[in-house]
Amino acid sequence: MSGPKRTATRSEHALEDLDGAALSYAARFAGQPENRRRDLREELVQLALPFAGRLARRYRGRGEPLEDLEQVARLGLVKAVDRYDPERGSFTAYAAVTITGEIKRHFRDRTWGVHVPRRLQDLTIEVSQATAVLTSELSRSPTVAELAARLETSEEDILAALESAAGYTPASLNGPVGDDGPAELGDMFGALDADLESxxxxxxxxxxxxxxxxxxxxxxxxxxxxxxxxxxxxxxxxxxxxxxxxxxxxxxxxxxxxxLTDAPPRWESGVGQGDTADTLTMSVERTGGKVLVGVRGELDRDAAERVRVGLTEAVCAAGDDEVLVDLDGVGFIDAAGIAALLASHEAARRAAVRLRFARAQPYVRRSLTVAGLAPLFA
CATH class of the missing domain: 1.10.10.10 (Winged helix-like DNA-binding domain superfamily/Winged helix DNA-binding domain)
Incomplete structure (x- = not known):
């Protein structure tokens, strides 16, 4: 016994007659006034809306709301109706291509988190599909070389597509790191070095x-x-x-x-403003069989020659007396000053005069010790 006869719905009849309706629309459209053309266009669009909705539902579950996909599909349908030419073939086929193209364009332009060239976007989809097929055939994940051979492209393009796939849904910088703890992914990135400009x-x-x-x-x-x-x-x-x-x-x-200048200014050893604390002075006094030479100030490169000449003259005039150099007033000595003292020591050695240093400040004493003059300290 046969079951009850199924009655075709109006929607199914509309789908079956979509090509015929499009041909009728094209035939009547040319000779109609503007307001009648709008009505005919609206009728065909309304008739084809279920067809557009069916194409939109093919792409649901890919991260975009179905309502948005249906809106995009309807926009593609309107473009297909406006551009339809009966001489180019079936309206259904033309509308399907136009609507599908609009939906894919929507995915390319609106759903990628990072801008990726269209060529890589399309190749990413092909790589994803080829990976699924090869995984089923090989019972394992395919290699880059196998994907390149299947898609007839270079391995470099495959690697670029695989890397670009991560740009579709990039990870949020506010996403948590690990299962526990308040740390976020953005905390793992280094900050700008504040000292770099210096x-x-x-x-x-x-x-x-x-x-x-x-x-x-x-x-x-x-x-x-x-x-x-x-x-x-x-x-x-x-x-x-x-x-x-x-x-x-x-x-x-x-x-x-x-x-602030291209050529550094000359360094002046004096401090100016009436301060003579670093101006070197020398005094020579003969007392008790000794020649006492008092040195005060800073024995640096500017004063070294004066000290060398002054001590050499004191050594030459000492005769059989001992020359005692009082360094209590010397707060600083540099390499030039040490060289001057070494030169005076050599002059005393040649003249067979005993030369000694007394009351050197700690810093000066350490410097003279390093220079090998420690045996001359009184």
């Missing part, structure tokens, strides 16, 4: 520091790198705290000026 200045300062006298370099290092106080520095060099303050001010002023 690299040029640091290199420039490093070069300028070598233009400073040894004493000034050492004071800067102790103050800003060793975290010494001005009083500590003054005790180290045997000078006053006020003198240390003036030396720091003068040195920093010179560095600022040198940083």
């Amino acid at each position: 690299v040029d200045d640091r290199l420039t300062v490093s070069g300028l520091l070598y233009r400073l006298p040894a004493r000034e370099r050492r004071i800067l290092a102790m103050r800003f790198y060793g975290n010494y106080t001005q009083s500590d520095i003054a005790a180290e060099f045997g000078i006053s705290q006020m003198h240390v303050s003036r030396l720091l001010s003068r040195t920093l002023t010179w560095l600022r000026q040198a940083m």
Whole structure:
């Protein structure tokens, strides 16, 4: 016994007659006024809406709401109706291609999280489909070479497509790292180096520091790198705290000026403003069978020649007397000053005169000890 006869619905009849309706629409459209053309166009669009909805439902479940896909499909349907030409073939086939193209364009333009060229987008889809097929055939994941052979393209393009696939749904920087803890993915990225812009200045300062006298370099290092106080520095060099303050001010002023000019200004050893704390003075006094030479100030490269000449003259005039050099007033000595003392020692040796040093400040004494003059200390 046969079952009840099924009655075809209006929607099914409409789908079956879609090509015929399109031909009828095209035949009547040409000779109608503008308002009648709009009505005919609306009738055909309404008739084909179920067809567009069926094409849209093929792409559901791919991350886009079905309502959005249906809207895109309807837009493609309207374009197909406006561009339809009966001489080019079936309206159904033409509308299917147009609607499908609009849906794919929507996925390309709206759903990728990162902009990827269209060629790579299409290749990514092909790679995904080929991977599924080859996995079924080989019972394992295909290699890049196998995918390239199946799609007849280069391995470089396959690798680019695989890398581009990650741009479809990129991970959120606010996503958690691991299962526990409040850390986010964005926390794993490094921040901008705030000190990067100061690299040029640091290199420039490093070069300028070598233009400073040894004493000034050492004071800067102790103050800003060793975290010494001005009083500590003054005790180290045997000078006053006020003198240390003036030396720091003068040195920093010179560095600022040198940083702002192409040619660094000449370093002036005097501090000016009536301060003579670093101006070297010498006194010679004969007493009790000794020639007492008093030296006060800074025995640096500017004063070294004066000390060498003065001590050499004292040695030559000493005769059989001993020459005692009082260094209590010397707060600083550099390589040039040490060389001057060595030269006076050599002159005393040639003249067979005994030369000794007395009351040297700790910093000066250490420098002379390193230079090998420790046996001459009184």
